[in-house]
Amino acid sequence: xxxESMLVWSKDLHWEAYLRPKTVPEAIKVLEKFKGAAxxxxxxxxxxxxxxxxxxxxxxLVDVTGIPSLDKISLEKGWVRIGALVTHAQxxxxxxxxxxxxxxxxxxxxxxxxxIRNIATVTGNLxxxxxxxxxxxxxxALEGVVRVRNRKGERTIPLSEFFMESGKTAVDSxxxxxxxxxxxxxxxxxxxxxxxxxxxxxxxxxxxxxxIVLSADLxxxxxxxxxxxxxxxxxxxxxxxxxxxxxxxxxxxxxxxHEVAERASRESSPRTSLLRGSEAYRRRMIAHLVERGxxxxxxxxxxxxx
Numbered sequence: 001x002x003x004e005s006m007l008v009w010s011k012d013l014h015w016e017a018y019l020r021p022k023t024v025p026e027a028i029k030v031l032e033k034f035k036g037a038a039x040x041x042x043x044x045x046x047x048x049x050x051x052x053x054x055x056x057x058x059x060x061l062v063d064v065t066g067i068p069s070l071d072k073i074s075l076e077k078g079w080v081r082i083g084a085l086v087t088h089a090q091x092x093x094x095x096x097x098x099x100x101x102x103x104x105x106x107x108x109x110x111x112x113x114x115x116i117r118n119i120a121t122v123t124g125n126l127x128x129x130x131x132x133x134x135x136x137x138x139x140x141a142l143e144g145v146v147r148v149r150n151r152k153g154e155r156t157i158p159l160s161e162f163f164m165e166s167g168k169t170a171v172d173s174x175x176x177x178x179x180x181x182x183x184x185x186x187x188x189x190x191x192x193x194x195x196x197x198x199x200x201x202x203x204x205x206x207x208x209x210x211x212i213v214l215s216a217d218l219x220x221x222x223x224x225x226x227x228x229x230x231x232x233x234x235x236x237x238x239x240x241x242x243x244x245x246x247x248x249x250x251x252x253x254x255x256x257x258h259e260v261a262e263r264a265s266r267e268s269s270p271r272t273s274l275l276r277g278s279e280a281y282r283r284r285m286i287a288h289l290v291e292r293g294x295x296x297x298x299x300x301x302x303x304x305x306x
Contacts, residue, residue, distance in 0.1 A: 015051070017060040024149050027064055027177055032151065034060050036174035042085055043120040045112070046128055070179060073097065081182045088117040088125070088135070100185035102300075103138035103192035103211045110134045110196050110206075123178050129167045132206045132232030136163070138194045140237045141211035141229035142183040150176045163236035189224070190215045191300040195289045206232065207276045210289040214297040216252060223247045226260070226297075228290060233268040233282070240264035243290070252298060261291035 019038075021027040031038050039058035041047050042065055050056040064070070070083040073094050080100050082091065091097055091108035098105045111117050111125065111134045125135045126146070136159075144159040148171055157170050164170055171178060186192060194211040198204040209231045215224035226247035228240040243264035250256055270282035277285075 015058055015061050018063060019060060020063045020066050022066055024067060024177060024179060025151075027062055027067065028149060028151055028175065030060070030062050031173070031177065032175050034058075034174075038062050038174075040064055040173070040177060043087065043124050045116055045120040046124060064177070075100065075185060078185055079182045080185050081180055082122060084121065084123040084177070084179050084181075086122055088112075088120050088122060089114070091122055091135070092117060101138075101142050101183055101192055103141055103194040103213065104135060104183075106194040107134045107138040107196075107209070107211065123181060126162075126181065127169055127171055127173075127178060129163060129165075129169045129236070130232070131163075131166055131234060131236050131238070132209060133237070134196070134206070134209065136237045137209040137229045137231040138192070138211040139181065139183060140239060141194075141213045141227045142186075142192060143213075143227070144181055144183040146171070146178055147180040147182065148176050149179050154179075159237075160239065166235040186213070189217065189301065191297050193293060193296055193300065195293050195296075197285055197289060205275055208233070208270075208282060208285050208289060210286070210293050212290070212293040212297055214247075214294065214301065216298070216301050218252075218301060221252045223250050223252060225249075226294070228260075228264055228293075230264065230268055230286060232276070233270040233286065238268055240267055240290070242267045257291055257294045260294060261287040264290045 019030050021030055037059040039047055039061055041061045041063050071085040072083045073086055074081045075096055088108040088111045092105055122135050125133045140159045146157045146162055148155050162170050192213040196206050197208040198206050211229045213227040226244050228243050229237060230240060231237045243260045246260045246263060265283045265287040268286055270279050272279045
């Protein structure tokens with residue numbers, strides 16, 4: 001059986017073949033051969049848990065960790081590029097992402113425990129399709145783009161079109177593989193940040209995640225634009241576009257910041273959850289975190305807080 005493979009069968013983890021392709025085209029051939037019954041694995045922090053619970057039952061696992069060049073972070077032509085094998089720990093420690101996309105660095109630092117961050121990939125977190133994934137919300141605010149390979153070539157999917165429903169993305173896992181995530185590197189006069197509300201700091205599901213990107217002309221005391229992404233407040237990571245519209249070319253004023261936060265709360269659709277609290281509580285927290293986030297972003301731009 002090729003590419004390099006072995007048979008595996010244990011009490012809790014069941015699959016027929018474990019394959020280790022050495023190139024992206026090889027990986028895609030394997031996916032096509034198994035016609036939807038193969039699952040890509042890199043960090044494995046979600047996939048193995050899902051197999052053990054019975055949620056997934058793939059015939060084959062396709063281990064892509066041996067494919068070279070997919071574990072790099074780089075800046076090219078104004079874009080920050082993150083390979084499909086880059087881990088949360090790499091992003092959380094990256095000076096480049098801290099300078100050009102702080103919201104993502106903050107999101108990556110929240111995931112699980114240090115041990116999980118050392119093996120879990122950002123791409124895996126993204127393709128899980130969960131509305132409260134720690135890196136999906138900041139990448140949505142940063143207007144990330146996903147690069148996908150298939151037998152016919154390559155295509156790119158904006159994050160605004162990537163999430164289809166909870167747990168489902170625009171990637172056809174039976175014949176496609178994500179190879180890279182990228183976003184436009186923030187420049188002078190732009191900043192980003194993420195805020196997370198949870199019952200405890202680590203190893204806890206988020207009650208809310210808010211990621212904000214701001215651009216402003218401080219000399220004129222006006223916002224240029226703002227982007228606000230939220231999760232989990234709908235079946236997929238959510239952009240508060242009505243609230244964003246209020247920031248476009250608007251004066252930097254206390255009244256406006258409060259109005260934007262209230263609008264973001266109204267246009268989102270959190271539901272009551274035993275794990276995350278009541279709808280009313282979560283709406284109040286959305287307004288609170290958005291207002292706090294915009295104020296913090298202004299401080300960043302003014303150089304008063306990093």
